[in-house]
Amino acid sequence: MIEFDAVRKQYPDGTVAVERFDLVVPSHRVVALVGSSGSGKTTLLRMVNRMVEPSSGSVRIDDVDVRSMDPVRLRRSIGYVLQAGGLLPHRTVADNVATVPLLEGRSRRQARADALGLLERVGLDPAIADRYPAQLSGGQQQRVGVARALAADPNILLMDEPFGAVDPIVRDQLQTELRALQADIGKTIVFVTHDIDEAFALADEVVVLRAGAEIAQRGTPAEILAAPADDFVASFVGAGTARRSLRIREIDGRALVVDGDGRPTGVLER
């Protein structure tokens, strides 16, 4: 369980990235922070592993204030996935995945064996283990990033726009895989995105943020879609647009789902 308790962040240059933020992320749940650029999402995420220290308030993991933990130990115990992977360019894929176990003093053989297993787990051919990051596609790099985050078997995963740098088709694929993976491993995941569809696709709970990390609305994807709290949330989720206003049209005895412009998007199974 991660708790944000009245956290505020003002950067040294005076920017207030987070005004005052409270949130509880229950264990084994996936929570998405969505909001436009500069709304403070990354800042919030980085407070969890102490890459950013709150100006006031506190962040607790399982009731322990993160400030009382050694930052390096804390970071090694939390998986962190960044946009475009953030892999070390001078280490092979296997070494990248095994980074934290190796730092923790695991034997090379063991770490490598584990890394190969993890690669398979995130849908990669272990044959690429000895390549370097620059030799992989964007989607593959991203998968390696996920594998690296899982390597120390952390309870918590933080993901900052994990699929922001890959094309829409690969993104879809990665989202599907992550959902399957989560069904299996049940981590506590906080992820940041400005793609509301990604949030709906992956999260149990979605938190929509305004500037200064002010919570505009939080709830399950269904709750937010069904009843946007205000105009800001409504426009953010695209409520009322053709894409979100689906209707049913009967054709040849089958119920076709069409959007506001009448373009078919699927078939209703009854």
Next chain:
Amino acid sequence: MNWLSQNLHIVGQLLADHLALSIPPILLSLAISVPLGRLAAGSGRLRAPLLTATGLLYAIPSLALFVILPPILGLPLRSGATMVAALTVYGCALLVRGAADAFDSVPEDVRLAAAATGHSRWALFWRVELPLAGPVLLSALRVVVVSTVSLVTVGAVIGISSLGTLFTDGFQRGIDASIVTGIVLTVAVAFLLDALCVLAARALMPWQRVRA
């Protein structure tokens, strides 16, 4: 100051000698290096040997080059021509690489777009590649200008007169003022020529805000 006022005439003469020895090699190496750099940038096969060769030339100590070049070129040891030739070699050693990098910095899509709009190879070079390579070329040229002006002084030890003569004379006769005057003037000439380059570049590349 006293020393300087008594020797103003000599110093003036040495300054003139110095300029006469530094400006020709700068211009010559620019004229030689731009085409070579373009060749190196355009061709994967020429690039490595050209850059390796110029890099090795640059490794040769200046004093050694001043002695080795004259018999190769059939020049007398103590002549301005020796100096100009040697400094041109150094200038090229730096500038060929600089020019190759400069032409590499021209974005491929701009090159393609220009070719697609019907520029001939020749027009492409003069109107597109050279201007766009300008900023990187300029920074390499500025290095050449400053180091050439400084290297000219080395010739003084084999008897080629320049501001460097103030160092050898000053050292042999124990006159600090002579050496200090030489250092100050050499640095001043370097900065002056450097500033001229920047001004010229500003006039030639009005779209670039060239920073001094």
Next chain:
Amino acid sequence: MNLFLEAIQWILDPASWTGEHQLGARVLEHLAFSAAVLLAAALLGIPAGIAIGHSGRGRGLVIALTSGARALPTLGLLTILGLGLGIGLEAPFLALLVLALPPVLAGAYAGVESVDRATVGAARAIGFTEWQVLACVELPLAAPVIIGGLRSAALQVISTATLAAYIADTGLGRPLFRALKTQEYGVMLGASILVALLALVVELCFHAIQSAAARRAEPHRTTPRRAHARARERTHR
């Protein structure tokens, strides 16, 4: 070409190595002196450059130092220090150190500066300590540029060490200047060729070291063009 024959005969003549010129000793002097200067420059310049690159403070100073040092005439520095400190190795040592420091400093600074901040941030985020960030990420990635700085300093030093004989009578410059006085052009040429060879050998050694470092920093190297195209591809995504 006659002169070259004379020069090569002089180099190959055992008498040159044992007699008045003691070429073996001169080569060793030249190398040892240059190595000492380079070592001092590295000990001072690399930590300072890394600190500047790591913290981003003092950047202007490095740039001013390197462009200023380039304009400073070597011979002027040598002779003024020679007058001040007298005959001996102190003056050339100091002069060479002044010349070697800026490239070493600039290389160390630029190397660390050139390491992608996102990579460093990622390393920190997954639990590298500050020392591990420096030792396992920044230094290996910066090594080619740091060694590049040492390489230009080494060239500078070998070259100037020749000139140093003008005030200190040491190294391979010594036979060169002696022959200049006695008008023995063949000997001058021979000494010059030796110096040039020495410089080339040092250059090639550094080239090999730098390539090895580059292979470690960028294990999967592409030609510059392809790397450039790839970078562009990335920004377009």
